[in-house]
Amino acid sequence: MPFNTIKLFLVVLFAFACVQVKAQSVVCNGSLGDPVFKLDFGSGQGYGAPLGSAITDFTYVQACPEDGQYTIVNTTNINVNNGFGNCHPEGWQVVTHDHTGNTNGYMMLVNASQDPKKFFTYKISAGTLCQNTKYEFSAWVFNLIFQAHAGPGVHEPDITFIITNANGEKTTYDTGEIPASSDPEDWRRYGMLFSTGSGNNEITIEMINNAPGLNGNDLMLDDIEFRPCGPTMPVGFTNVDDNATKDVCFGESKNFTLVSNVGNDYTDTRLQWQKQNATGTWEDLPGKTDRQLDVSIQGNTPVGVYEYRLAAAEGNNINSPTCRTYSQALTINVDAYLDKPSISAPPVCEGDALTLTANAPGAVSYEWTGPGVTADNKAQNPLVIDNATVAANGDYQVKVFSAGDCSTPSDKVRATVNLKPVIPVITPAPICKGSITILNETTPNAKSYSWLPVTGLSDPTSGSPAAKPAETTTYTVTVTSNEGCIATQTVTVTVKPAPEVSINPQKKIFEGQSVVLDAQASNADTYLWSPADGLDDPTKQNPVASPTDDITYTLKATSGIGCGSAFTSVFVRVYKKIVIPTTFSPNGDGLNDNWDIEALSTYPQCSLNVFNRNGQKVYASTGYDKPWNGAYKGYVLPSGTYYYVIDLKSGAPLLSGWVLIVH
Template identity: 85%
Template sequence: MLFNPVKLFLLILLAIACVKVEAQSVVCNGSLGDPVFKLDFGSGQGYGPPLANGITDFIYDQGCPNDGHYTIVNTTNINPANGFGNCHPEGWQVVTHDHTGNPNGYMMLINASPDPSRFFTYKINAGTLCQNTKYEFSAWVFNLIFQAHAGPGVSEPDITFVITNANGDKTTYDTGSIPGSSDPEDWRRYSMLFSTGSGNNEITIEMINNAPGNNGNDLMLDDIEFRPCGPTMPIGFTSIGDNIAKDVCTGETKNFTIVSDVGDDYTDKSLQWQKLNTAGTWEDLPGETDAKLIVPVKDNTPIGIYEYRLAAAEGTNINSPTCRTYSQAITIRVNDFLAKPSITAPPACEGDALILTANAPPGTIRYEWSGPGVTSANKAQNPLIIDNSTVADIGDYHVTVFSAADCPTPSDNVRATVNLKPVIPVINPAPICKGSATILNETTPNAKSYSWLPVTGLSDPTSASPAAKPAETTTYTVTVTSNEGCTATQTVTVTVMPSPEASIEPKKKIFEGQSVVLDAQASNADTYLWTPADGLDDPTKLNPTASPTDDITYTLHATSDIGCGTALASVFVRVYKKIVIPTTFSPNGDGLNDYWDIEALSTYPQSSLNVFSRSGQKVYSSIGYDKPWNGAYKGYVLPSGTYYYVIDLKSGAPLLSGWVLIVH
């Protein structure tokens, strides 16, 4: 940075004039009083008016300020048509509101002069301040320079606060370099403390920009205040720290005790309790100068919000508003009762939920129910829901509603009703045969209507006693509605017994002397009878054993004992006769044993017989055996000897084979 002789000269003068220059704790750690003065620059649209004479040596511009000039704005983003929107767009932050967030709040925008200079002065005349009193001076500051543009050759704002008393003694505080930021909300509060001492009650406050302008050192200023600073003054209801607002319901009588614990900053401590009046200003409570305040709330105290605070000062300084410091305010609220709620309680049916709804007035935050069905689990509900209601829940109910102040307002009593559900008799109709019908007689006391499902097979699904003729076993559900609108259901099963069924393979085969089981199958039958009974071991069994001597047809009669009919199934038993094959015959024409007479072979009309010579030549063949073989082949009698035969009975029996001897 280049040497600046003007800045050096100002700093030398400042050092010579100051009694003390210190980086003390600059924040009031105790209580603050109301501002002796406060400059917040007002609010509005567009540019604000210039400051009063004597407050600044800078020149006012209604537009983009030049070096050593200032303007009053509510944003740095004024429309370019006003000559400000394009002012340093690359170097300055865009600030859209004052430090409180008010988009219309005015701020002082300062474009620093090329040399260090004083840009704020304010004089507080004699008679305004009190002796031996500590004050806090503060201001909100914003560095307009983009953080990205900071660096060598760019100046950051550096402000010295100077307070000069009537004797010329000075107290100073230097903010140091105020850093830039990338955050357009980065307002910073800087403050210093000042004590008047004895006889010093006239002061001049100044703010001096120590850094040069031209490149940087541009800033925004807002909410400049000078306030009394006193000891810590915690207060509370009955005990220190209990600052939660207290509520009273109108018509109640109650006393509140507010206690305080004022620090030891004052050598001759004076106290005064205050109350906020209806005009919005604080007024002293006569005679209330102790550390404790008793606040009576009577039954005729008007509804409203009552706030109290404690003022403290050094000795007789308590009589000057510019010397007092104050505790935080503490609140007592006198609250009105809510309007009386009404209750909606439609009747419920037994087993269903009984629901009572409080039509509560605005401001209700809590409910408390009373009545037969109220429990600890549901008493605070709205609506009040009583699950699975019974006749024990019938009775009078009321609800008390509470406001935020816990003021109770009870409702009138409302009668809740629980109606009984219909009692439907249980019926068990006898089984019916398929194609038959039965009457479902469900006459229920106090019934208004009936509804049957499914409707299949019913003569009238809305009747109390419909005729049911289902094709198969069916369970019906009847819903009965009482005259009070309550419903109940019951089920009825109609068992349909189907007609008997019977089956068996239509043919059986046995050889004479053998037996066979008649393996019939039957369903839905209770008794059985086979006809004829010839050759059966038990004609009343479903599967008797048959031993017939001749071909026979048996018929099964499968009967339902409940009258659902008889099923028939027949089987033909083929009885094959026993075959007796002679081993020799003599076809010599003497009339004795001239034929090969195979006994019973004629009973097998589909059988085949083949005879072969020893050389394998077929010498005889027949289908069936109606005429025995005479031992000839092609009209000539075969010579004596052994011949071989094969018989196929075509009955599924094994082939019969062997030899036969022809003897002449």
Template identity: 65%
Template sequence: MKTAVCNGSYGDPVVKLDFGSGVSHTGPPLATGITTMFYAPDCPDDRYYSIVSSQTSCHDTWHTVLHDHTGNSGGYMMLVNASYEPSVFFTETKELNLCENTTYEFSAYVLNLMKLSSSDASTKQPDLLFTIKKPDGTILTQYDTNTIQPTADPQWNKYSVPFSTGAGVTQIVLEISNSGPGGNGNDLLLDDIEFRACGPNIKVGFTNVDNTEPQNVCKGQVQNYKLIADLNNGYSNPKVQWQSSTDGSGSWTNIPGATDLSYAFQFAADKPVGTYQYRMAAAEGDNINSPTCRVYSDVRTITVNAYLAKPSITAPAVCEGDALTLTANAPGAIRYEWTGPGVTANNKAQNPLVIDNATVAANGDYQVTVFSAGDCPTLSDKVTVTVNLKPVIPVLTPAPICKGDLIILNETTPNAKSYSWSPVTGLSDPTAANPTVMPTETTTYIVTVTSNGDCTATQTVTVTVMPAPEASISPQKKIFEGQSVVLDAEAKYADTYLWSPADGLDDPTKLNPVASPTDDVTYTLKASSGIG
């Protein structure tokens, strides 16, 4: 018999066994009467079961299973090592108070623990029998899963059987038992055993059944809503009831008078912040009054969202050319919207707001609107931003000096607050605007000027040091009266020459003039550089 599932809407579980959850690997044994098997804390032998959150180390022929079928790593499940003879894994015998002529679904999730790679013809595979019977033992319906084949990877499958109570049936017994023998194999995991009503499909939405998105409203905002439902055929005398829930725990309250396929209502300005859930129940006739007999639509949600506190803005001082960064302190904000001179379409939604290479064009007032969940806006106070100009340092080109001379570096930068010169060697005061320097060689000085807002700029000043001229001459020349001789001289770093006295010289400004003196004479050479 092939498994069948409810193709419509479900009711709340009349019976639900999910085995709970916890922080430890193993859970407590089941209550008396639920199973005929024996409890073992972990790794059960034949005829035993365990309540575990994972299976990792019992047998290398079993799958490694890290969590229950819902993916909850702390959720427990029933680990069954089936007995050699048929046994009852699960039974529910308490009075269920069902409704006549109502369809229900009995289901469970099952995982065959045996690995495909560890299975052969001798391996016993799980085979479960779902049974629904009257309290006197009369069987109403059964569903045999037949052999649940092994898989290469752990695989949960839902097995279910639909059941209609018919006339006069309001009390039943549910049972899941073992149809396969134990021994080598027949090991499985069970999870989420449920029994609940199944009925026509219900579609619900805001304004129309296709609008299923959660709705949001801001605290203090008046908003009108209308829920619309579409109930498929399946009941001869359908009745409906809208319900609401505000505690998030699954407790539902009937909304008085809301018994039509549409429900219009208003959220007033004083509606408290919180999440409000709505669903529609449907049932056959007066069964609408029995929680175990009706089915429900999916839940639709409206959230009343609080406004955020007014955000503060941090706006550090910034210098021209640097990045201007404005940060809004708004815990819980999901969206930001900036306004101000430097805001563009590309950066208006940033936080922090970053304006690269800021100029004075970014000066002015800035504000940010922050939005809470539900897009509820809160506007900040204005913050005034000033982009400080960097100092403009005039370019100095001092004339070359002779080695050993002094020169004043007269730097006059408008709005300067401080100066810093480097290197400090040869400087009279490295923090002065016009220090005196006497370098021994050509030196490039770097001056850093700080102005308003601690903005800085740098400039270089090169002082060229010219070496002193050097000259040498032959100390003595001898000639006869009436003869001439060239005055031998050598000079370095010189541009002009002057011999004295000039008497008898063909050109006293030459480095090597011709001398034709009439008497003994001593000539002196003065060599000078171009800068004196």
């Protein structure tokens, strides 16, 4: 029977068990041969074809199968009640592809029968198998039951594989319970080993489910294989530990030695090296039957993939493809050189990123050379040089490498980093409000200027605009060079208004005291007080004044850049020093008859009150133009001590004390 028409049907029935048991799968731990048969159910859209009645007596349906039914599908989301949805969503997981991940790959979806029974039989006839050869039988199985749905009363699949030879001798393997899982990718591979022995080259394969149906025991099945199993056969280039793909660039010549280390499973080990041809078919290399193979790649060897493997078998079985096992393939790639890459390198301005891009379809790596290339960026594409300076100017080249490490160099390309404009720093002299100054920014290689803000400027696109701001203003000029590079600079125009000055208009001091003329001034650069009498420095803004008499001072505050002058005045009142005698004798002898208080007459608003020791006021005056003669109501007061209080009405503290009248 042709392999692509072999049909396999697996039924899993339910068992009443609470404990899940995972059986140890018995698989080949050596090398495997090409499948004697392989059943993967094919691929396509919709439902796959039914299996033959010689394979199973279960019923094929193009719908969600019920007990004792099966279907061939690529997903459990199949037609249900004339719509699409998951089969038995109350208990089955959603499976959307076969175990290889192919969304079109068909699988066998089985809903178990109620009674355990044999569900698969296949006979491999004499002439297909070889004597004294070990084979592996395996299949991929997926338990459809949700892990959360598993438990008491729900039965997991449990399958027995039976292989019977022509003498009726049986070899069996039991998977044990195949556990439920919460992972929709949890496909599991189960297998067994079988040896034909001497004179036995015909077998029958059977599969029996050991679990009852009705509740659980439902599954998906995929990729069933029967393959020769032989010794371990590690192979490599020069040594068996080096089996990585080797690359040769077209036009190069290289020699390789392929070596092997074949195990001792056979009593008469025979070997044969093979090479895969252009159609993907493996062909024997005549006479290459040693453990070592020499392979020579010449300069004219066409571009392509060259694969080699070693076959092994027992004695003359080496002549039968169904008896051989094979090593892994060793690969030599003859790689074409890539087309010469082109490089784009637009000019940039200093401080920007210089970017060079290699256009090289198929390149897997890059190696740059040039002034701005470093160990960190030489393998980049695009090559990016951040904050580029003119030191990065120059020729650049890139080697591009194919997947086989074949390098192709580009032509050299010149990269240019242009200088930004160098804008001179200017500091205009301060101007008076209403005046004009010229902002003369003469920048070499300048293509255009742009000033902001535009307020007060005659032409904001000129290199030398006239500026007449109403107040101090900082302008920013943006200069663009002929190469399109941009720089900025700031210029501050200081506007000085006319001077302003002020002072409290009156100061008061006593004779012999000093006072600071604390004038407040703005926008003034020079000061001059007049008259200069009594001033420590008439050119100071706040001189110290020590006048001996009342005086008015006038300040002239002047702008140093010609923005005018301002004036203010202050009157300084100088109170004379008061000298109060402590005794006088009003006896009419013409000597010291009056109480003469020196300088009191200079305080015309002052008040003077005199009291006797009983507190009786005996004298009072406003001003002191006429001294007191010691009389009270026309009578001379008797000798004794009298008390006075003087208020100068100048803001000064009261003066008080005593005076003695002596006759």
